[in-house]
Amino acid sequence: MSPSRTGGFGVAEEQTRRGMSSTSSLRRSGDLGVAELRPPVEVSWLGRVNFADALKLQEKIVAQKRSDPDAADTVLLLEHDPIYTIGRTPDQSSLRGGSHLPHPFFQINRGGQATYHGPGQLMGYPIIDLRRCGQDLHKYLRWIENLLIEFLGRFGIEAQRREGLTGVWVQQRKIASIGVGVRNWITMHGFALNVCGDLSPFDQITPCGISNVMITSIEKENGKTVSVVEAATAFEKLLEHWVSDLRVEGAWLPSG
Secondary structure, X not given: OOOOOOOOHHHHHHHHHOOOEEEEOOEEEEOOEEEEOOOOEEEEEXXXXXXXXXXXXXXHHHHHHHHOOOOOEEEEEEXXXXXXXXXXXXXXXXHOOOOOOOOOEXXXXXXXXXXXXXXXXXXXXXXXXXHHOOOOHHXXXXXXXXXXXXXXXXXXXXXXEEOOEEEEEEOOEEEEEEEEEEEOOEEEEEEEEEOOOOOHHXXXXXXXXXXXXXXXXXXXXXXXXXXXXXXXXXXXXXXXXXXXXXXXXXXXXXXO
């Protein structure tokens, strides 16, 4: 089943090219002194984007990075129209059959079981060349988790990882899901952080394949109204200080 297209791919692409993006040329301390982090990281807020359009944009950026080793790493921040997704797995029991779902669903090239995306969620799609990061997928997943944990701490929420379960939790309540795909060591997809709004669509599936899991949000945990735009702005500021933790000094490949 495919979703209806409520916006053109060109809209998301144009937003990335124009004034809705920022470039972070970070600096870090090392044994040889302070060195500029290269290539830089480009962070873009795209607003509300149809899932199919966002997927095409990710695929285009991945292809560009495969052909140009010097291309900047990119983080797309956005919000989706209601959609269910599931990863590369023959076991689709977490969809509970799927025919009853109130919104479309996609099977995509990430790990993991079914989840829901929609208004009130901050979606983060880091498109990062892991060849610059030690080619360590487990390190990358833990990096996303720890980044989200620190981010939530800035909203007064004590979040944590749970052993054996990818994602971020507040006690036994799940507040963020993580599912990534990798092509030639270049990442796509990423995380979904529940910020505000209606969480009832999760009731139609077994989220991430975990029975009886409780889903929560920033709004539910701290009782304050936070918009997705506000969350994206705060996340971008934090991200600028975290990218250097992922990179491995001297690991990126120069062109030529």
